[in-house]
Amino acid sequence: MKALKQAIVIIVIFAAAGVLGCGNKPLLTEMSTRKLIVIIKGTYESNSPAPWSMPPACYEATRDPVTKKCVDYTMGHRALVQDDSVNRCNATDDVNPSLFMLDIAEVRLADAQGGVHKFANFRQNFSFTMDDANPFFSGAGYVMDNDDVPSKLYPAVMLYVRKMLMDSAQKYVPQSEGWSGSAMWDVFAEKQYPCFNFNKMQIHSFYDTLRLESSYFNSVFPLVVPIPDAALGMIYNDTYPVTVLEIRFVIKNFVKKYEYQSYMNDVYTTVHYYALSDWLQDIKKDETDIGGNLLVVARSYIPGLTGKISGNNTSGHNAHIIAIPAGADITDYTIPGTASTTIPANPNDRYDGSAIDPPESPRSSNPCDLSKRPSVYLGSNINEALDYYLKVERYNHIWNQLVPTSCASYDDYKADWNTFRREVKSYLLPQLATYAPAGSPFSIENVPAGTYDVYVAATAPRYGYLYYDGEFNLVKAGVRVAAGADVTVP
Amino acid sequence: MKKTILLCAVAGIILMMCRSDAYAYKERKDYFSKPQIGGWFGPVTPFGEISKRVETNLGGGLFVRFTLPYRYLKIGVDSSYQQFKSKGVNELQFIPLYGNLLFQIPVDFPVRFQFKGGAGAGYLNLKPDKLTQWDPIFMAGFEVSFPAGRIVNIGLRIDYIYIYEGYIKGSKHGGHVLNTGIQLYFNI
Numbered sequence: 001m002k003a004l005k006q007a008i009v010i011i012v013i014f015a016a017a018g019v020l021g022c023g024n025k026p027l028l029t030e031m032s033t034r035k036l037i038v039i040i041k042g043t044y045e046s047n048s049p050a051p052w053s054m055p056p057a058c059y060e061a062t063r064d065p066v067t068k069k070c071v072d073y074t075m076g077h078r079a080l081v082q083d084d085s086v087n088r089c090n091a092t093d094d095v096n097p098s099l100f101m102l103d104i105a106e107v108r109l110a111d112a113q114g115g116v117h118k119f120a121n122f123r124q125n126f127s128f129t130m131d132d133a134n135p136f137f138s139g140a141g142y143v144m145d146n147d148d149v150p151s152k153l154y155p156a157v158m159l160y161v162r163k164m165l166m167d168s169a170q171k172y173v174p175q176s177e178g179w180s181g182s183a184m185w186d187v188f189a190e191k192q193y194p195c196f197n198f199n200k201m202q203i204h205s206f207y208d209t210l211r212l213e214s215s216y217f218n219s220v221f222p223l224v225v226p227i228p229d230a231a232l233g234m235i236y237n238d239t240y241p242v243t244v245l246e247i248r249f250v251i252k253n254f255v256k257k258y259e260y261q262s263y264m265n266d267v268y269t270t271v272h273y274y275a276l277s278d279w280l281q282d283i284k285k286d287e288t289d290i291g292g293n294l295l296v297v298a299r300s301y302i303p304g305l306t307g308k309i310s311g312n313n314t315s316g317h318n319a320h321i322i323a324i325p326a327g328a329d330i331t332d333y334t335i336p337g338t339a340s341t342t343i344p345a346n347p348n349d350r351y352d353g354s355a356i357d358p359p360e361s362p363r364s365s366n367p368c369d370l371s372k373r374p375s376v377y378l379g380s381n382i383n384e385a386l387d388y389y390l391k392v393e394r395y396n397h398i399w400n401q402l403v404p405t406s407c408a409s410y411d412d413y414k415a416d417w418n419t420f421r422r423e424v425k426s427y428l429l430p431q432l433a434t435y436a437p438a439g440s441p442f443s444i445e446n447v448p449a450g451t452y453d454v455y456v457a458a459t460a461p462r463y464g465y466l467y468y469d470g471e472f473n474l475v476k477a478g479v480r481v482a483a484g485a486d487v488t489v490p
Numbered sequence: 491m492k493k494t495i496l497l498c499a500v501a502g503i504i505l506m507m508c509r510s511d512a513y514a515y516k517e518r519k520d521y522f523s524k525p526q527i528g529g530w531f532g533p534v535t536p537f538g539e540i541s542k543r544v545e546t547n548l549g550g551g552l553f554v555r556f557t558l559p560y561r562y563l564k565i566g567v568d569s570s571y572q573q574f575k576s577k578g579v580n581e582l583q584f585i586p587l588y589g590n591l592l593f594q595i596p597v598d599f600p601v602r603f604q605f606k607g608g609a610g611a612g613y614l615n616l617k618p619d620k621l622t623q624w625d626p627i628f629m630a631g632f633e634v635s636f637p638a639g640r641i642v643n644i645g646l647r648i649d650y651i652y653i654y655e656g657y658i659k660g661s662k663h664g665g666h667v668l669n670t671g672i673q674l675y676f677n678i
Contacts, residue, residue: 026658026662122579
């Protein structure tokens with residue numbers, strides 16, 4: 001009888017457990033594992049990126065054998081790496097950066113109902129060597145630390161980037177024998193390194209000069225990155241064992257050199273530093289903000305439910321191959337304008353002193369992009385005061401050149417800025433892109449099931465550039481990719 | 491003479507106080523067998539796998555107990571609210587609800603020692619996944635109680651709770667939680 005009672009009690013307990021367990025998930029196991037994998041990459045391509053092609057800075061043949069100082073830059077450095085806004089300091093001590101450092105405070109996901117989900121509020125510091133072997137630049141990507149989110153549709157991911165740094169920044173002070181350079185030091189992960197945080201210079205976009213956004217309010221914090229998947233966002237469903245969210249910053253082969261001036265301890269100082277190419281939003285002389293050039297794209301896929309698009313690069317040159325949603329306008333993936341006419345055939349040649357023709361961009365082709373009035377100087381340094389008056393005169397000069405000639409009226413002003421804003425805002429990075437040398441096979445990997453138009457670039461990749469209108473040729477339209485399929489084009 | 495009377499009176503009062511203490515002790519022993527209701531609070535500590543994700547916090551709960559015909563055995567029902575946070579994004583809310591059997595060491599001490607064991611269910615709310623469910627739980631614990639008069643008892647407790655998920659497909663581990671706290675409960 002006693003044994004029977006015990007048996008009944010045990011049965012009741014397990015029956016209760018069974019009732020409780022209907023449809024249950026292993027919550028505690030879910031807590032210590034994750035199904036959402038966030039991968040960050042520093043490439044335009046989603047896989048198999050083009051190798052680094054940053055031209056060397058110094059023309060080694062004329063390097064001073066005694067002082068070891070660089071005497072001449074290469075053509076590639078002057079035409080492709082050094083931005084046309086660099087105009088104050090002509091020192092030749094700059095060397096290419098070798099490290100890219102990223103300090104991310106947090107990543108959040110925005111859902112379709114407007115909710116914001118904190119799922120990676122861990123500060124993460126990354127340091128990537130700028131070479132082809134580093135996963136950040138090799139196409140493999142770097143896995144972030146994060147947790148899962150509720151099963152929902154997420155149209156955007158928000159990156160709270162504290163710092164973006166590169167090494168090889170130099171500060172120059174004028175001395176009797178010329179510019180005297182020394183390394184700039186900045187703080188990364190609470191320690192000082194010879195590097196420069198260019199994120200403090202970045203803004204979302206340039207706006208017309210009559211608007212009141214200051215750099216402070218326009219700063220890239222957070223950086224909101226849309227996830228333009230077929231369902232208008234990332235579908236995260238915890239019934240799938242893994243969902244990958246890939247976030248790509250265009251950094252590889254997209255680094256240029258900029259300049260800014262300041263008075264450090266009342267000494268006129270010019271700083272040369274490396275940041276992202278101003279291909280989309282041109283940076284002009286004496287500007288401090290380098291906004292709108294942090295190009296980022298995100299996409300998601302479920303491993304096992306993807307296919308691939310393969311083919312051969314028969315374009316006759318090294319080329320990017322991109323796949324965009326079927327029917328999408330290819331001009332959304334390009335901008336109006338043309339590349340510089342002075343791109344050197346051999347970037348390693350000695351810079352011959354010839355004028356460099358800057359590339360076109362929506363900003364440089366805006367006739368109403370008037371210069372901003374310099375902020376009033378209230379200090380007591382005579383040099384800074386005189387500098388301020390010179391800047392005011394230059395501002396007046398530029399204004400008088402444009403108004404009312406090329407920028408004739410306020411209506412023109414509005415129309416030109418609207419055109420600029422439309423072109424810049426409508427620019428999209430392709431979610432799927434790869435690179436193939438001439439005559440080599442290519443394969444776009446991890447393609448979610450769907451229908452795509454496949455394009456090949458009409459020109460070989462150029463350092464510091466992406467593509468202008470008309471620089472993509474259609475390979476095949478309406479390429480249908482199913483899960484597990486390997487579709488060959490054309 | 492007056493001094494002698496005064497001394498006798500003081501000695502008598504002291505003796506009465508002593509006897510009163512002795513009687514009170516006997517009375518408390520009886521009162522401890524009455525139905526009891528109370529609450530506790532103290533640190534709630536995850537350990538094992540889940541301690542890698544969430545951290546110790548303060549928690550608290552309520553309970554009721556009834557003495558069985560065998561006066562050293564009680565049955566009780568306990569529930570509490572335990573929220574485990576982390577430096578990161580993880581958060582686990584845990585509301586256990588369980589029945590338990592308490593066994594008091596049958597030795598007449600002014601302090602009561604009780605062992606307990608039980609089972610029930612626990613409500614779990616996992617963030618940021620926003621997943622919620624009930625899981626079966628098992629517990630074992632130990633208490634030290636100090637009866638303080640007819641009604642009030644003050645005690646210290648330590649409970650181990652095991653959250654069982656072994657019956658769910660894909661589960662790799664359960665949850666281990668240690669509750670320690672001070673408690674105040676009343677004989678009613």
